Amino acid sequence: MYRVLLVDDEEMVTQGLSRFVHWEEEGYIVAGTATSVARALVFLENESVDLVITDIQMPVQNGLDLIRILKEKYPHIKTIILSGYSEFSYAQEALRLGAIDYLTKPINFGAMKTVLHKLRETLEKEQPSENDTQMREMLAHTLIMNFANGYPYDESRAATCLNSHCPITVVRIVSHNKSSLPQSLPLEFQEYFTPCQIVSLGEDEIFAVLEGERIAFDLSKALADFSEKTACNLPLCIGVSEQQPRYSQLRTGALQAAKAMRYQNARSGGGVMLYQQVRKMFVSYGGASDTAIPHLVELLSTPEKRSQLVVEFSNTLSAMETQPSFSLTKAQHFCIELLVELDTPVQQLALPDYPRHIILSDVLMDVLASKNILEINNCVTQYLQQLVDKILQVDEAKFTGELIDRIKDYIQNHFAENLTLAVLSELFYVSPVYLSRLFKRKTGTNFVEYLTALRMEKAKIFLADSNLKVYNVAEMVGYENPRYFARLFRESTGYVPQEYRAMLQEKPQ
Numbered sequence: 001m002y003r004v005l006l007v008d009d010e011e012m013v014t015q016g017l018s019r020f021v022h023w024e025e026e027g028y029i030v031a032g033t034a035t036s037v038a039r040a041l042v043f044l045e046n047e048s049v050d051l052v053i054t055d056i057q058m059p060v061q062n063g064l065d066l067i068r069i070l071k072e073k074y075p076h077i078k079t080i081i082l083s084g085y086s087e088f089s090y091a092q093e094a095l096r097l098g099a100i101d102y103l104t105k106p107i108n109f110g111a112m113k114t115v116l117h118k119l120r121e122t123l124e125k126e127q128p129s130e131n132d133t134q135m136r137e138m139l140a141h142t143l144i145m146n147f148a149n150g151y152p153y154d155e156s157r158a159a160t161c162l163n164s165h166c167p168i169t170v171v172r173i174v175s176h177n178k179s180s181l182p183q184s185l186p187l188e189f190q191e192y193f194t195p196c197q198i199v200s201l202g203e204d205e206i207f208a209v210l211e212g213e214r215i216a217f218d219l220s221k222a223l224a225d226f227s228e229k230t231a232c233n234l235p236l237c238i239g240v241s242e243q244q245p246r247y248s249q250l251r252t253g254a255l256q257a258a259k260a261m262r263y264q265n266a267r268s269g270g271g272v273m274l275y276q277q278v279r280k281m282f283v284s285y286g287g288a289s290d291t292a293i294p295h296l297v298e299l300l301s302t303p304e305k306r307s308q309l310v311v312e313f314s315n316t317l318s319a320m321e322t323q324p325s326f327s328l329t330k331a332q333h334f335c336i337e338l339l340v341e342l343d344t345p346v347q348q349l350a351l352p353d354y355p356r357h358i359i360l361s362d363v364l365m366d367v368l369a370s371k372n373i374l375e376i377n378n379c380v381t382q383y384l385q386q387l388v389d390k391i392l393q394v395d396e397a398k399f400t401g402e403l404i405d406r407i408k409d410y411i412q413n414h415f416a417e418n419l420t421l422a423v424l425s426e427l428f429y430v431s432p433v434y435l436s437r438l439f440k441r442k443t444g445t446n447f448v449e450y451l452t453a454l455r456m457e458k459a460k461i462f463l464a465d466s467n468l469k470v471y472n473v474a475e476m477v478g479y480e481n482p483r484y485f486a487r488l489f490r491e492s493t494g495y496v497p498q499e500y501r502a503m504l505q506e507k508p509q
Contacts, residue, residue, distance in 0.1 A: 001159035002123055003031040003047075007040045007054035007066065008082065013105075017053070021109060026116040029159040037061035037069075044074060046471060046482055048160070050123060053080045056090045064090060067097045074469075078119060082107070135468070136161045138476060141199045142416040144209060147247065148254035149426070151418045157480075158247050163195070163211050169219065169243050170253035171208040172261040176235035176270045178204050178347060185230060192226050201427070202410060209250065214243055216274055223272045235270030237261055242275050259340075266343040266364075268357045281333050281340075292316045293338050298431045300387075301345045303396060305431075310384050313338075317377055331373045335380050336364060342387075345429035349399060351390050359383070403428065404442040407435075415454050416478040421447055456492040459485070463501045470497045 004023065006014040014033040023029055031049050034040035036058060052070060056063040063081055070077050081094040081102040091102040100122075101115050140161040147153055148170075158164040173189075175181055180203040189208060190198055197209045210219070219240065227236045239261025241253035256275040263281070264273035296316070299309045320326050320334065343360060366379040407428055411419060421432040424447075428435070439447050455477040462473040474485035490496050495503065 001029045001164070002027055002050040002120065003156070003160060004028050004051045004053060005031055005040060005043060005047075005049045006033045007035075007037070007052060007058075007063070008033075009035050009055065009058040011035060013055065013082075013107075017107065017112075021112055021116075023116075024165070026113060027120045028116060029156060031156055037063075037066045040066060041069065044077075048469070048471060049077060051078045051080065051119065053082065055082045056094065057084075062090075064093055064097065067094055067099055071098050078123070080115060080119075135472060135476060138416065140197060142414075142478070144197055144250065145199055145207070145414060146418045147250040148207065149418065149423045150251055153248045153250070155248070162197070162247055164247045166211045166247075167213055167243050167245055168247055168250065168253060169210045169214045170241040170250070170257040171210060171223070172205065172239045172254075172257040173208070174205040174237050174261060174265060176237050176265060178350075179234055180204055181206065181234070188230055189226065193222070200413065202406065207254070209247075209253075216240070216243070216276065220272050220274055227270065227272070237265040237267075237270050238272045239264060240272065240274045242279075262344055263340050265347070266340045266357070266360055268361060281336050292320075293334075293341055296338060297341050297345065297429060300342055300391075301429045302431050302434045304434075306388050306391060309388055310381050313384060314377060314381055317373065317380075321373055328370075328373060328376075331376050332367055332370070335367050335376055339364060339367075339380070339383075346387065346391075348403075348429065349391060349394055351394065354390055359386075400438055401442065403430070404439060407439070408443070411451060411454065415451065415458060416476055418478070419451060452488060453492070455479075456489060459489060459497070460493070460500070463497055464504055466501065466505070470501075473497065 001024070006017050008014050011033075014035070018030050018033065028051070031047055032043050034043055038061065040052070040054070052066070054063040054066050067079050067081075070079060079094070079099040081091055081099045082105055083091045083094075083102055084105050094102060100119060103111055103115065143154075143158055143162065147158075155164065171193075173181075173185075186198045186200060186206055189206065190196055193208070193210055195211045197211070199207045201207050223238050223240065227238065230236075239257045239259065241256035241260070244250065244253045260273040260275040260278060263278045264271055296309060296313060299305045299312055317331065317334070320331070339360060343356070346356060363379060363383040367376055370376040370379065407424055410424070410427070417423075421436055424430075425432045425435050430438070436447060439450070443450060445453075459473055459477045462468055462476055463470075468476075470486070471482040474480075474482040477485070479485035479488070486496050489500070493500060
């Protein structure tokens with residue numbers, strides 16, 4: 001989608017254009033409106049657009065003034081002029097300055113459609129530079145992970161680099177034994193399932209968004225076929241979400257695919273698991289019990305809280321048993337979901353001489369065979385107690401050191417995303433409070449300071465490319481507000497971004 005800024009001192013005009021032009025049909029989206037040249041320029045400092053449609057006659061500065069400024073500061077932006085019949089000489093001047101066309105008021109929407117269609121063909125022929133392509137890909141992956149991690153969906157930003165209105169299916173892939181995946185696997189996957197977007201979540205996991213209509217059975221078969229044919233020679237655990245209507249439902253798809261993947265990974269080998277196959281296992285239990293599983297996972301993942309795990313589980317199950325709608329089946333589903341969710345942090349601990357899959361498979365069968373909730377409670381508490389005792393044998397210092405190294409690697413590769421301790425704690429199965437303390441202890445700095453310093457170093461590299469606007473650089477290092485980015489950059493370097501770039505250009509090559 002190409003982004004459009006509408007400029008007219010009459011709000012009725014910009015509102016009418018926003019509402020009555022079928023922008024999306026022509027491949028555009030209205031990024032914003034402005035009632036003066038000054039406001040248009042403020043908007044352009046913070047947002048990127050491909051097209052400005054502006055009135056000529058406006059107070060203080062007119063449309064011709066705006067075109068002159070755009071030609072100097074934003075030469076890539078196309079302009080279309082709106083003019084009255086009596087302003088034809090102005091329209092001619094606008095064309096001389098570089099406007100691609102003009103439309104007379106009142107607006108003929110058929111003529112508008114023709115102009116937009118012609119312009120889109122021109123824009124499509126103008127091949128983006130390698131830097132532009134890399135920047136769009138980087139921003140696309142950043143938005144995907146932000147939305148997947150629960151950051152509020154932004155339609156206007158999504159439309160700049162994603163096919164935001166197509167159906168999507170989320171796929172999560174992890175190696176069954178936590179081995180590193182080949183670096184070629186994402187490219188193989190993309191060639192096999194194009195069109196799709198792929199983001200690496202680490203050495204052993206990839207996150208993919210498949211675009212367009214997909215039939216679940218056919219997709220499952222294709223994924224199994226891909227898993228067999230890929231050159232990685234590793235058992236892959238693949239989780240697949242239900243098809244979502246558009247990118248705005250990416251968070252739902254991401255959660256579904258992750259649950260399906262973890263369910264498959266808890267089994268004894270690689271394979272494909274559709275969320276719809278295990279959906280009934282992941283039910284809502286009502287009330288406070290909906291938060292029980294994350295709480296119990298946090299207890300297992302926090303060294304000083306692990307001893308509380310068994311008692312907390314028993315208390316939770318007992319409290320749920322008092323609910324009128326609770327049943328043996330719901331108790332079984334609750335425990336299966338809990339054990340599956342606990343399996344990932346257990347796997348990360350790499351317990352020595354512990355046949356994880358065999359033991360977990362046995363306890364899952366026992367849960368399903370239980371005749372009452374007391375039997376379920378006994379079998380799960382016994383498993384959890386054995387698990388806690390086994391974890392005590394882990395070299396905690398070695399494990400926490402490796403954990404922080406993995407988190408630092410993740411930050412290095414995902415610094416532009418909306419990273420928070422809450423996001424990282426969800427990804428790495430540790431509580432935010434524990435992670436905050438551990439990160440400071442292992443690195444000597446707090447998480448926010450570490451992330452900001454890394455972003456500023458990346459910004460220095462990007463600013464060396466004079467083709468990138470400052471607002472591009474801001475977005476590429478994780479800041480939607482260029483002014484906030486500029487303030488942080490000055491605090492870090494002593495220079496505003498423009499001064500730093502000028503200083504770089506003055507240095508001898």
